[in-house]
Amino acid sequence: MVYRKTRKAHFAMAFLLLVLASNFLLYQPSVQDFLSLQVTREAVIGSLIDLAIVVPFLFYLAFKISIKQTIGLMVAGLVIARLIIPSELFASYAVILYSGVAIEALLILAELGLLFLVIWKVPQIRRDIEETALFSLLPAVEKVVTKNIFIQIVMSELLMMYYVFFSWNKKAPNHAGVVTMHKKTSAVAMNIMLIHAIVIETIGLHWWLHEKSIVLSIIILILNIYTVLFFIADIQITRLHPLEIKNGKLYITQGLTARIIVPLSKIKDVEWGGVLPSKETLQFIYRDFEEVVPHGVIYLHEPIEATTFMGMKKSVTEFSIRVDEPEKLKALLGKLE
Known part of the structure; x- marks a missing residue:
């Protein structure tokens, strides 16, 4: 999602935060007691409209998102509603949540279907790769499944893994049209320093968090491993692909x-x-x-x-x-x- 950086987007973002904050506070017992509020069915319906319709619409005004992303935000709004609205009040509207989740599941299955199509068309995609994979993989895939955000992300992650594990025997091009961009900078050294810092931080933080929360420690470990792989791939691309x-x-x-x-x-x-x-x-x-x-x-x-x-x-x-x-x-x- 890319922020639009317009006056309308600023207003939409302000209203978005206001809508989310007001709906969250509405169901806090301390706030209800302080303001002598009693949440009714009408208030619950209003919250469902806010979270499933108003919030995605404000997101659409504030950020550049697709229709599929907007539908995903509508389902996410229903999930948030389920989390903040007490069970006894939400029970009557649970079917709405299940319907939204079912629609999102169908969209995910459609995306997975596109991924299987890409796998099926691998021989054709390989024939269409004329330049290096970095520049030609995505265009070759787009000939098969057109432009799709999910496929773009998956292919980008595969590119990253390729440069992490399978690019070590490759050499940078060397001809009259090559101009290097990194040799007079500290870009590679900075990435190596960041990798070292992440590894050291991971060992210490994971050891400490493992006793506090196993789930949180595993999540942070996975994120740190991904970050290290990202920097390794970034170093390889920097070395192997000059201008x-x-x-x-x-x-x-x-x-x-x-x-x-x-x-x-x-x-x-x-x-x-x-x-x-x-x-x-x-x-x-x-x-x-x-x-x-x-x-x-x-x-x-x-x-x-x-x-x-x-x-x-x-x-x-x-x-x-x-x-x-x-x-x-x-x-x-x-x-x-």
Whole structure:
């Protein structure tokens, strides 16, 4: 979900918090006693409308979400209602919750059906992978099942696992169109430091939490393991995929968080120098211990779709870059200014 950052979205977010807080407080015995309130069937119906209809609608106004996500939020609202409304008051409306859960289950089965279709079409997908898997796996899968958020997430996770376990014998490309982006930064070192910190924190925290709450300790352990795998894959992609210009296209990625393929013919202009891009500009700048600025901002004739975290898509008309050899990149791009 992407926040819309508009005035309407701000108002929707404020009302969303108000609706959630008021419904939660309504069923607190201490609040009822203080205000001398008696919850009636009409109040329960109002809460169901708030949580199953009003809250998803406000989410839709505040965030960029799909219809399927909105339906999921409606079911989640019914589940929240079941948790905050006392059982004796909710009993008459339990059928609504079961119906919502059944609809969500059907949607999940449909998503799983798409996943099985992808597995069935693996030979076809492999034939359609022309470039490296990082850039061509999702487009190849989308030819089979079109664009689907669930499939995008699953494929992105498979990509991560591929780079964690099966990319160690691979070598970075080395030709005239390659410009490295990370060698003059501390991006890899920072990721290694984070991995060490997470491992040390996991050992200590898991040992302490295991005596307090086994379930919580296992959840945190799983999340920390996932985070370590993410950073390992990010390091591998950083090493193996420098900026490349080949076949009339610009290939650029920043670990697992962003990647894009740009036909050189669609580059409108390049603004070189220490340009400070806007907050909306997609950035391909590896982290360093010191604050860095991009070497340039590339402007496009028309929007091009970039792939971001977990396979999400973003339409961009400009993006900033920082490389190890800016003069070489200028020459490769034909010194566009």
